[in-house]
Every structure is written in structure tokens, then in C-alpha cells.
Amino acid sequence: MSIELTTELLDQWATDPNGPVALHLKQKLLPVEGEGGVIFPPTYADIGYNIDTLSDGTKVATIDSVGSQANRMEPMFKLPDYAGLVPQIEIEYGESRKVSIFEVGHRLGDALIRSTDLKDEAQKAFKAFLDSGNAQAIAKLAPTSLVFGAWDSRDTQAKIPRLVQSVIRAWGVDKLTRSAVYAPPIDYSALDVFSEEDKAKAENDPKNPLSKRGFVNAxxxxxxxxxxxxxIERDIMINxxxxxxxxxxxxxxxxxxRRYLFGLSLVAATAPLDGFLRQGCLLTPDPKTSVRWQFINRDGSREDFSLTHELAKSYATTQAEPAAFGxxxxxxxxxxxxxxxxxxxKKA
Structure with a gap:
């Protein structure tokens, strides 16, 4: 039986040192093609797909890493429905071009921030966090750096752990391969662009300039x-x-x-999934399985509770008001x- 969430209970979870240690959601996902559909994980240099084999032989593939999920979730705070919950910081560059801090990879600790007038303010905020754990200045400047984590690795070395962590993995995977051939629309060697001998050499060498530029069969x-x-499962945790x-x-x-950041974390964690991760990987929640949130107590016991995005947004809106954190x-x-x-x- 799920407990009923109230504002008072959420306030308690955010501030009570004896309260739950985490909130957790395990969500089953499906390819749009349905159960058993082929999906494409990300590829990494030197290894291709990141597939691990467990001791029992089970193969587990990373579909979207923690960092990648954070980078997908954070830009939601630019949208009209959520923009009022956080300060909007835009960096202007080039000729009338702009980028939001929600799209900056290292967030408040990014080189781009150090290349603006925010440099000193950000450094001061990081130092306050380092000295006493005081995160108030960071929360007023860039609160999503607290929600999704930040590491000021090129300056103060302040390291902020993520409050929201999300990852997507595929379990029990079988790896597939594919082959393809490209045939040019005309025979360029017959038109004396290059010789038949050059053509024969290029067709067996993908590094050959003729092959690279698409003049021969590839x-x-x-x-x-x-x-x-x-x-395929998505795990979301609020620390x-x-x-x-x-x-x-x-x-x-x-x-x-804490209540303000908890509200932002709840909003981020309950927002509808944007399942288009890359070409060949479009995922949706499995409609046959219920969304099951649990809170985990210090003794390891778990209890179910019902959490909706509407409730999360309402709570976050209240905490963002001037009478609360602002x-x-x-x-x-x-x-x-x-x-x-x-x-x-300086770095050099």
C-alpha cells in the first residue's frame, strides 16, 4: 500500500536528518518497435558499445549514462512551464548568438563561465561551498549545478555530488552486426577521373581518398x-x-x-521521458508496468509511495516563491x- 504524500512529509524528507536516505524509481522502457525491438546504444572510442558481462554470464549494455541523462534533463528548465523555478543565465557570444547555462557541459564550473563576468561570482560561490558546505550562493546563481552536480576541476576543485541521478541500461543483450555497400551513380574511371587501377585499389581501402570521397564502391x-x-530499465535516484x-x-x-532544491529534484525526476536518445534508439515507458516510486530508510527497508509530476511541480513552485527560498x-x-x-x- 502506497503512502500519501503531503507538503509536510516532503518538507520532512528534505530536512529531517533521520529521514529516508533516498527516493528511487525503477521504470521499464520499450523500443517503439515493441518488445524485442533492435535499439542502438551509444558507441565509445576503442570499445564500441559499452557491454559488460556479469559473473553469471548476463550481458548488460549502457543505453544512456548518468552524465548523458543529466545533460538531457537539465534543459527542461528553459521551457516556459519551468523557467520560473530557476534563474535564467544566458551567455552571449559571436554575432548575436546565445547559449543557456543549462546547455553548458560542466555547468557553473565550465570554462565558458570563467570567460564571462560571472567568473568571480562563481568562484566565490564555490569557495563558500568548499569552506563550510554553504550552497546558498550557488543555489541563487545556478541551482541546477546542485541538482545535477558540478565539479570546478579547473579552479577551486569544489565537487558537488548530484542530487538526481538517472541511468538507462539494457539487460540480457545480444549484439547484432550490419553490413552495407555504397555504389556510386556513375563509373568515374570510365570518364578518366582516375584509372581503373586506382579504382581497384581504392575499393579495397576505406582510407583511400577516392573511397572516402564517395567516388568508388565502398x-x-x-x-x-x-x-x-x-x-530495458531506467533507474532514477534522489539522494x-x-x-x-x-x-x-x-x-x-x-x-x-533544501526544500527548494528538493522541489527542483522532484520536478526533474518526474518529468516525462524524452526517449529519442539517438538514431535507432527511441524508447517509451512500458504501459503494462506501473511507475513505482520507493523511499529507502536508513535500515534498508523500502516503502512505496505515489509521486506525480503535477505534485512535484506544485511543491517546487511553492519553494521558489519569495516567501520561501526565492x-x-x-x-x-x-x-x-x-x-x-x-x-x-593560467592553466598552462
Whole structure:
């Protein structure tokens, strides 16, 4: 039997040091082709698909890593329905081009931030976190750096653990291969663009310029052809221990900070999945399985609870109001080439 969530209970989970250690969702996904459909995992340099074999022989493939999931989830806070929950920071560069901080890979610790007027403010906020765990300045400047984690590895070395962690894996996988051939529309050697001898050499060498540029037949044998999986699962976890370690100016401000970040975490974790991960990998939730949230107590016991996106958004909206934590100021800053050059020299 699921417990009923209330605002009071969510407040307690965010602030009570004896409360649950985490919230967890295991969600079964399906390819749009249905059970047993072929999907394409990401490919990595030197290894291709990231497929591990467990001691019992089960093969597990990474479909979307923790970092990749975070990068997919974070830009939702640019959308009109969620933009009011967080400060909007845009970096202007080039000729009238802009990029949101939600699209910056290292978030507040990125080189792009150090190349703007936000450099000193970000450094000061990271140092406050390093010195005392005070995350208030970061939350006012870039709260998603707390929700999805950040590492200021090129400057203060402040390392902020993720509050929300999501990963997609496929279990019991079989790897497939595929072959393909390209045939040019005309015979260029017959038109004296190159000789028959050059053509014969190029067709057996994918590194040959004629092959690379598409002037001869090109063969591609035994390339990765996707996988078939017995089960695809998405695991989402909200780390309440990490949340309750964050501090602010005083006890009351600390409570407001934690509730605000908890609200953002709930919104991110319950938002509908954008299942188009890459070409050949479009996933949807399995309609035959229920969404099962659990909270995990310190003794390891688990209890089910019902959590909807509407409830999460309502709670987050309340915590973002000025009477609660409030949302930091939105800013538009410009990329400064001089600061970027100085940063390169400093690192060198």
C-alpha cells in the first residue's frame, strides 16, 4: 500500500536528518518497435558499445549514462512551464548568438563561465561551498549545478555530488552486426577521373581518398548493428543524504534551501521521458508496468509511495516563491575573449 504524500512529509524528507536516505524509481522502457525491438546504444572510442558481462554470464549494455541523462534533463528548465523555478543565465557570444547555462557541459564550473563576468561570482560561490558546505550562493546563481552536480576541476576543485541521478541500461543483450555497400551513380574511371587501377585499389581501402570521397564502391562489413535486449530499465535516484548536507546562512535559511532544491529534484525526476536518445534508439515507458516510486530508510527497508509530476511541480513552485527560498536573478552575460585567453595561460 502506497503512502500519501503531503507538503509536510516532503518538507520532512528534505530536512529531517533521520529521514529516508533516498527516493528511487525503477521504470521499464520499450523500443517503439515493441518488445524485442533492435535499439542502438551509444558507441565509445576503442570499445564500441559499452557491454559488460556479469559473473553469471548476463550481458548488460549502457543505453544512456548518468552524465548523458543529466545533460538531457537539465534543459527542461528553459521551457516556459519551468523557467520560473530557476534563474535564467544566458551567455552571449559571436554575432548575436546565445547559449543557456543549462546547455553548458560542466555547468557553473565550465570554462565558458570563467570567460564571462560571472567568473568571480562563481568562484566565490564555490569557495563558500568548499569552506563550510554553504550552497546558498550557488543555489541563487545556478541551482541546477546542485541538482545535477558540478565539479570546478579547473579552479577551486569544489565537487558537488548530484542530487538526481538517472541511468538507462539494457539487460540480457545480444549484439547484432550490419553490413552495407555504397555504389556510386556513375563509373568515374570510365570518364578518366582516375584509372581503373586506382579504382581497384581504392575499393579495397576505406582510407583511400577516392573511397572516402564517395567516388568508388565502398564496403562496410560487420559494423555494430544494435542490440536486442530482454529488459530495458531506467533507474532514477534522489539522494536525500547529499541534499541534507547542504547548508545556508542559518537554520531557517538552510531549511528553505533544501526544500527548494528538493522541489527542483522532484520536478526533474518526474518529468516525462524524452526517449529519442539517438538514431535507432527511441524508447517509451512500458504501459503494462506501473511507475513505482520507493523511499529507502536508513535500515534498508523500502516503502512505496505515489509521486506525480503535477505534485512535484506544485511543491517546487511553492519553494521558489519569495516567501520561501526565492529564485535568484536572471542574467545575460557576454563571452570575454580576454578572460578566456587569461584562463588558458593560467592553466598552462
Amino acid at each position: 564496403l562496410n562489413n560487420s559494423a555494430p548493428g544494435g542490440i536486442i535486449s530482454h529488459s 536525500l543524504v547529499a541534499l541534507r548536507r547542504l547548508q545556508a546562512g542559518n537554520t531557517e535559511e538552510t531549511k528553505k534551501l 529564485v535568484g536573478e536572471s542574467k545575460a552575460v557576454k563571452f570575454d575573449k580576454k578572460l578566456a585567453k587569461e584562463d588558458v595561460k
